Amino acid sequence: MIAKLRGLLDSFGADHAVIDVQGVGYLVSASTRTLSQLGAIGDEVVLHTEMLVGEDFQRLVGFASAAERDWFRLLISVQGVGARVALAILSALTVDEVHRxxxxxxxxxxxxxxxxxxxxxxxxxxxLRDKAGGIALGPQSGGAATPMGSLAQDAVSALTNLGFRPSEAAAAVAKAESELGPEASLDALVRSALKKAAR
Incomplete structure (x- = not known):
């Protein structure tokens, strides 16, 4: 499984780029948003990737961020949404806009x-409403996305492991984080979020 590519931008089209990794050119499908962030031909680029394999095809899809890749995975889990539609959504909307x-x-x-x-x-x-709780937005006010791997993300994971729905866990952690501030420890965040989720 190819999870990440680092190489030189060899060429690109309307819906794909070719990344030269030590002489091997990888054709990577991508959203127009990701393609616009790649830079000029010859620049070094890093893409998070998802390998799609079917009976008669193999396709590598690239993303500017891990969060975009996570949303792609969620989107294609919906019946009727293939890679093309998922990339169209991620081209039209930012990750934060999709989440909101x-x-x-x-x-x-x-x-x-x-x-x-x-x-x-x-x-x-x-x-996706319930599934999306584990990926990110903080407060309902449309605040900044919670970075993947952050304390808030770990706290959401802890609550979902205890049986809370992802959306409930995310909302409780967002409230706890806004009260305790960004310096709160994971332990404090989980304890406060548990109280709020249990209300």
């Missing part, structure tokens, strides 16, 4: 992506 749309049930926002009709947008929002 799912968390708030704003399927009209998801439907802005090319090839996503109202029914599919509703299905995406409905199916």
């Amino acid at each position: 749309a799912v968390a708030s049930g704003d399927h009209a926002m998801v439907a802005r992506a090319q090839g996503v009709g109202p029914k599919l947008a509703q299905r995406i929002v409905h199916e």
Whole structure:
């Protein structure tokens, strides 16, 4: 499984780039948002990747961040959403915008992506609302995304392991973090979030 590529940008098109890794060119599909961040031909680039393998195809998909890759995985878990549609959504919306749309049930926002009709947008929002709690947004005010691997992310994971739904865990941790501040320890964050989730 190829999880990450570091190499030189050899060429790119409307929906893909070729990354030269020590003389081997990897064709990587990507969102227009990721492609726009790659820089100039010849520059060194780093892409998080997801390998898709089917009966008659192999496809490597690249992402500017691990969070974008995580959202891609969530999106393609929804029936009717393939790699092309998932990349269209990630081209139209930032990771934070996708999360806000799912968390708030704003399927009209998801439907802005090319090839996503109202029914599919509703299905995406409905199916991902609970799953998305483990990836990130903090307060409901639309605050900054919680970095993957941060204390808040670990606290959300701890609560979900205790049986709370991801969305409940994320909301409780967000409240605890806003009260305790960014300097709070993981232990304090989990204890405070548990009290809030249990109310």
